[in-house]
Amino acid sequence: QQQVKQSPQSLIVQKGGISIINCAYENTAFDYFPWYQQFPGKGPALLIAIRPDVSEKKEGRFTISFNKSAKQFSLHIMDSQPGDSATYFCAAGGNDMRFGAGTRLTVKP
Amino acid sequence: NAGVTQTPKFQVLKTGQSMTLQCAQDMNHNSMYWYRQDPGMGLRLIYYSASEGTTDKGEVPNGYNVSRLNKREFSLRLESAAPSQTSVYFCASSARLVGAGEQYFGPGTRLTVT
Numbered sequence A: 001q002q003q004v005k006q007s008p009q010s011l012i013v014q015k016g017g018i019s020i021i022n023c024a025y026e027n028t029a030f031d032y033f034p035w036y037q038q039f040p041g042k043g044p045a046l047l048i049a050i051r052p053d054v055s056e057k058k059e060g061r062f063t064i065s066f067n068k069s070a071k072q073f074s075l076h077i078m079d080s081q082p083g084d085s086a087t088y089f090c091a092a093g094g095n096d097m098r099f100g101a102g103t104r105l106t107v108k109p
Numbered sequence B: 001n002a003g004v005t006q007t008p009k010f011q012v013l014k015t016g017q018s019m020t021l022q023c024a025q026d027m028n029h030n031s032m033y034w035y036r037q038d039p040g041m042g043l044r045l046i047y048y049s050a051s052e053g054t055t056d057k058g059e060v061p062n063g064y065n066v067s068r069l070n071k072r073e074f075s076l077r078l079e080s081a082a083p084s085q086t087s088v089y090f091c092a093s094s095a096r097l098v099g100a101g102e103q104y105f106g107p108g109t110r111l112t113v114t
Helices: none
Strands: A004-007 A010-014 A019-025 A033-038 A045-050 A056-059 A062-067 A072-077 A086-093 A097-099 A103-108 B004-007 B010-013 B019-025 B031-037 B043-049 B065-068 B074-078 B087-094 B103-105 B109-113
Touching (some): A004 A086, A010 A019, A019 A033, A019 A086, A019 A103, A033 A062, A045 A062, A045 A072, A045 B103, A072 A086, A097 B043, B004 B087, B019 B087, B019 B109, B031 B074, B043 B065, B074 B087
Parallel strands (some): A010 A103
Antiparallel strands (some): A004 A019, A033 A045, A033 A086, A056 A062, A086 A097, A086 A103, B004 B019, B031 B043, B031 B087, B087 B109
């Protein structure tokens, strides 16, 4: 079964807008929640990550919001740019990571 | 500093053939991982190696074997390829077990089994 559910599958945003991608997990033992960015033909690259002892983490235009009680976390991309167009994966786990199915983001100029 | 390298980049196999996917990292990382990526399913962990000399099964280990040859190299072997193993395979490494740190991914191997 899929232990990390990610939505939406695809997202189209205008340049300058806010992109929001959501994930939900099931296993309360998970203690590490990264987001990865993947461009076509490349391997995923870590974008930002959070641990469950904080509710929010911001790095530049990227913010993770984390709700431990709801077992949900989300990625917000502020001032979205065409160069942000990629597939984004959330993940959750400890030693054994579980990935969401991915969100294809398109930022229109 | 090449990071994580994988060979080959592309491979086509016939059902029943065997092959080994090679992975090497030059970051002196302790932990290494093999994932497969299929459309609509994200990445799924096949095997991982927490440190040199150890390997453990991930989420989808059936049909695969691994060898942690040394600290730098971690190979994935398909003994008898099946069409269900058509996928993109990614190797990754991290300084320590994934829950404690960032994973660095290689460029992937695109495998087709006919």
